[in-house]
Amino acid sequence: MRVVIQRVKHALVSVEPDYRRAIGMGLMVLVGVEKGDTADDAEYVARKTAALRIFNDDAGVMNRSVIDIDGELLAISQFTLLASTRKGNRPSYIRSAGGDEARALYDTYCDRLAELAGREVKRGIFGADMAVELLNDGPVTIIIDSRLCE
Numbered sequence: 001m002r003v004v005i006q007r008v009k010h011a012l013v014s015v016e017p018d019y020r021r022a023i024g025m026g027l028m029v030l031v032g033v034e035k036g037d038t039a040d041d042a043e044y045v046a047r048k049t050a051a052l053r054i055f056n057d058d059a060g061v062m063n064r065s066v067i068d069i070d071g072e073l074l075a076i077s078q079f080t081l082l083a084s085t086r087k088g089n090r091p092s093y094i095r096s097a098g099g100d101e102a103r104a105l106y107d108t109y110c111d112r113l114a115e116l117a118g119r120e121v122k123r124g125i126f127g128a129d130m131a132v133e134l135l136n137d138g139p140v141t142i143i144i145d146s147r148l149c150e
Contacts, residue, residue, distance in 0.1 A: 001041040001105065001147075002081045004030040007054050007140035011074050012133045013124040021122040026071030027052075028134050031109055032081025033102040034095050034147070041146035042109040048144050050116035062140070067117050075113065076124035076132060077106045099127060 011028035014020045029049060055064040055071065066073065079102065083091035096102065103126045114121045124130045 001034060001037045001045050001109065002032040002143065002145045003045050003049065003109075004078075004081060005049060005052065005054075005142045005144065006030075006134060007137045009135040009137045011135070013074060013076055013122075014131045014133075015125050015128045019125060019128075021074060021124070023072035023074045023122055025069070025137070027066050027073050028132075029073070029075045029113075030078040030081060031075055031106050032078055033097040033105045034082050035097050035101075037097060037101075037105055037146065039105070039108055042105050043112055044146045045144055046109050046112040046116055049113055052142060052144075054140050054142060070119075073113060073117060073119065073121040074123070075106075075110050075121050076130060077102065077126045103127070 006028045008026060008028045010024050012020065012022040027049065050067060051065050053065050054062050055069045057063040079093060079096040082096040083093055084095060085091050106126055110121045110123055
């Protein structure tokens, strides 16, 4: 499982005609599920997301987590995170998990992150054509891949 975590001042996901989910300061997370990922991958990435210390403390050092700052969370499924561009110029998505498998692990990640953070994780609509707006703070962008964990 691969996630791209962005520290944001605010973020919004919308799906026409009238689905909108917005957050203020916190984390906007793009979530990609790879074939073969398991609930253990979702657990690992959710724990890292919740505990990631990328918000400034009083001394201006990135030493606080989204939990510490009482920040908000937005998670959006994005199969393109697993794109392979090794051959040619057209990305291959063969490594991305299929719809049912990916949806289940995306939901597992979001549910577990909500439990760990003690707050709602707002979500996009799985598989929908979504518009995402955000104001990246810093900018701070972190990639976590459960298959590359130490």
